[in-house]
Amino acid sequence: MAEAETEGAGATAVDPVCQMTVAVADDTPTSVHGGQAYYFCCVPCQKAFDKDPARYLP
Numbered sequence: 001m002a003e004a005e006t007e008g009a010g011a012t013a014v015d016p017v018c019q020m021t022v023a024v025a026d027d028t029p030t031s032v033h034g035g036q037a038y039y040f041c042c043v044p045c046q047k048a049f050d051k052d053p054a055r056y057l058p
């Protein structure tokens, strides 16, 4: 019995820069790399990833 469940609500992702779990929302900083979307806790993490994605990927 989830309350107010809408498509995409409650989705989470792990920020590859700081390993924090972030809630995916319309205003979540996002980068697409190699066909995969990555989500970030904040814009500085997104910028760090964009600068050198390979550093943060396995």
Ligand SMILES: [Zn+2]
Binding pocket: 015, 017, 018, 019, 020, 040, 041, 042, 045
């Ligand atoms: Zn972060």
